[in-house]
Amino acid sequence: MPKPYPREFRDDVVRVAMNREPGVPLRQIAADFGISETCLQNWMRQAAVETGAKPGVTKAESDEARELRKRVRLLEQENEVLRRAAAYFAQAHLPKMTYPLVTELAADGIPVTVTCRVLKLSRQPYYRWLANPVTDRELGEAYRANALFDAHLDDPEFGHRLLADEARDAGEPMSDRTAWRIASMNRWWSVFGKKRGTNGRKPGPAVHDDLCVVVDETGRTRHRFAADKPNELWLTDITEHHTGQGKLYLCAIKDVFSGRIVGYSINDRMTSSLAVTALTNAVAMRGDVAGCVVHSDRGSQFRSRKFRRALTRHQMVGSMGRVASCGDNAAMESFFSLLQKNILNRRTWATRDELRIAIVTWIERTYHRRRRQPRLGRLTPIEFETIMTKNLALAA
Secondary structure, three states, X not given: OOOOOOHHHHHHHHHHHHOOOOOOOHHHHHHHOOOOHHHHHHHHHHHHHHHOOOOOOOHHHXXXXXXXXXXXXXXXXXXXXXXXXXXXXXXXXXXXXXXXHHXXXXXXXXXXXXHHHHOOOOHHHHHHHHHOOOOHHHHHHHHHHHHHHHHHHHOOOOOHHHHHHHHHHOOOOOOHHHHHHHHHHOOOOOOOOOOOOOOOOOOOOOOOOOOOEEEOOOOOEEEOOOOOOOOOEEEEEEEEEEEOOEEEEEEEEEXXXXXXXXXXXXXXXXXXXXXXXXXXXXXXXHOOOOOOEEEEOOOHHHHOHHHHHXXXXXXXXXXXXXXXXXXXXXXXXXXXXXXXXXXXOOOOOOOHHHHHHHHHHHHHHHHOOOOOEHHHOOEOHHHHHHHHHHHHHHHO
């Protein structure tokens, strides 16, 4: 069964179809976006239901019914947790340990999240208990930290060396270096020390290594953007454009193998959700992407926890270039340059919807299916992928 198209992609196709010029058939719009005419008609029919133009079950009603079923199932699980907990703690001969009960309920199909929430437990300590007991090293570290913390409360003006002296007198010997590490990690600073803050505007550190850098024959480093098969190396970046209603942000993901834009997201806010949505759309369009390298700059959106968790969830590998070096993502910058010349600089845009329609139409109809690229043997990205995928399948 083929994977469903991303919601944002469907909305864009319907928006283009509804705003098409007179005389342009739906068959042409469907061909431009690589879908069947029947599929496009179904999407338009559902859009009419959503707007109230036709009778039917809207997505909001369907989502509400699904949420109600989910809520009923959740209440049943919570009731089962309370019933089992009452019976468990009523047995006087059992030790007063809650974690074994969590494990028993998990084996019976009750999620750990539900059990911990009902019993007011934290999941992290439970998983630590489940994986490993506390090691002697961790126990010793905790004793040292407690001694340092007590000394810091008594004398906040002491630095790490004086804190170490106080801890030694309290029976917890440690080196000055160990005391500095523990105090720094817990941010126990002397009141006379310099103010520690993160109010500067310097770019944050890279959360991934640069996997696209290579060393040439002369010993100089440069970036190589090449891939031998689809879903091996993706590039991503965010660009912004002005309209009469304000800025519009585009996050696009490009497959280096064919140059195809495998996923994108457009919004009026540049947040981490913009990058996560673009990645999710790309994964939905491409399927198996495990092991794929996703290269980006050091923007906060790509360094966010949400984006890193999305990479881990799809078993992908992150890669990042240097600060203020557009050459480290040159292949993606070239695509944005083409977009700037072909769409953005052609006219002024009064509304965000006008610019959005123009962007998605140019990407799906012109860039993917009409613009031939010399590096692809004068083929379009769609043609190149179709031919090369068949060749790779035959070679395998």
